Amino acid sequence: MKLMLPCSEVTRLVSQGLDRRLGLSERVALRVHLAMCEGCGNFERQMKLLREAVRQLAEAEGPRDTGPHST
Amino acid sequence: MPLPIDFHAQLEGQRDYLLRYATLQLRDSDRAEDCVQETLLAALAGGAGYDGRSSLRTWLTGILKHKIVDAIRRSNREPATALEPEGDASEFDTLFDPRGHWAQAPMAWERPDSALERSQFLAALEACLEQLPARTARAFMMREHMGLETEEICKELGISATNCWVMMYRARMALRLCLERTWK
Numbered sequence: 001m002k003l004m005l006p007c008s009e010v011t012r013l014v015s016q017g018l019d020r021r022l023g024l025s026e027r028v029a030l031r032v033h034l035a036m037c038e039g040c041g042n043f044e045r046q047m048k049l050l051r052e053a054v055r056q057l058a059e060a061e062g063p064r065d066t067g068p069h070s071t
Numbered sequence: 072m073p074l075p076i077d078f079h080a081q082l083e084g085q086r087d088y089l090l091r092y093a094t095l096q097l098r099d100s101d102r103a104e105d106c107v108q109e110t111l112l113a114a115l116a117g118g119a120g121y122d123g124r125s126s127l128r129t130w131l132t133g134i135l136k137h138k139i140v141d142a143i144r145r146s147n148r149e150p151a152t153a154l155e156p157e158g159d160a161s162e163f164d165t166l167f168d169p170r171g172h173w174a175q176a177p178m179a180w181e182r183p184d185s186a187l188e189r190s191q192f193l194a195a196l197e198a199c200l201e202q203l204p205a206r207t208a209r210a211f212m213m214r215e216h217m218g219l220e221t222e223e224i225c226k227e228l229g230i231s232a233t234n235c236w237v238m239m240y241r242a243r244m245a246l247r248l249c250l251e252r253t254w255k
């Protein structure tokens with residue numbers, strides 16, 4: 001594997017890293033890239049936020065009843 | 072051990088949550104309603120199996136997940152659902168230049184920290200989810216909302232692991248682009 005991955009490939013690896021355990025060389029290549037590339041670093045944080053948010057969705061009020069409940 | 076008298080009321084108190092949970096996954100209020108009904112009946116029948124170690128909501132959600140997977144399995148057997156193009160997620164290639172660098176790099180999102188921001192972010196997310204193609208959304212929600220492992224999703228949807236990863240990638244890329252427009 002090349003030392004410096006293109007960002008397009010990094011986005012695929014970041015996504016797969018949420019679904020399977022990446023191999024050692026994949027993890028190293030990812031860390032190297034993320035340490036140097038701000039755009040991909042932001043991408044990875046966005047993916048983590050996305051995961052956190054989806055897990056909270058059921059706890060949140062639905063879009064159709066976001067207003068205060070009158071009693 | 073006899074069931075507590077208010078067990079039935081406690082179950083009913085979880086109905087709205089369970090219905091929302093099921094609807095997020097199934098995108099079909101009738102099917103969601105059926106799953107919740109089956110869950111509450113199963114909970115009543117097997118109430119003695121609730122040992123109180125987990126919260127009632129957690130216990131019920133565990134039952135509901137099985138009912139939802141059953142419903143997904145049943146709907147998979149229906150021939151009517153039009154197939155979406157599987158593809159290879161090459162539609163996102165235009166986000167990158169020919170050397171694979173970002174054409175427009177992702178910006179840092181403000182973390183939604185206050186309760187108001189959180190609810191706004193979740194509402195934006197939910198609107199973006201509704202724009203995903205049905206099959207992609209179903210697989211993505213099985214993974215991220217229900218927390219199933221890739222292997223289980225592959226088995227239930229009859230797809231390969233590679234195909235599953237591509238679907239997750241598409242869903243995440245599409246949601247990110249959508250949120251970038253509607254969040255900041």
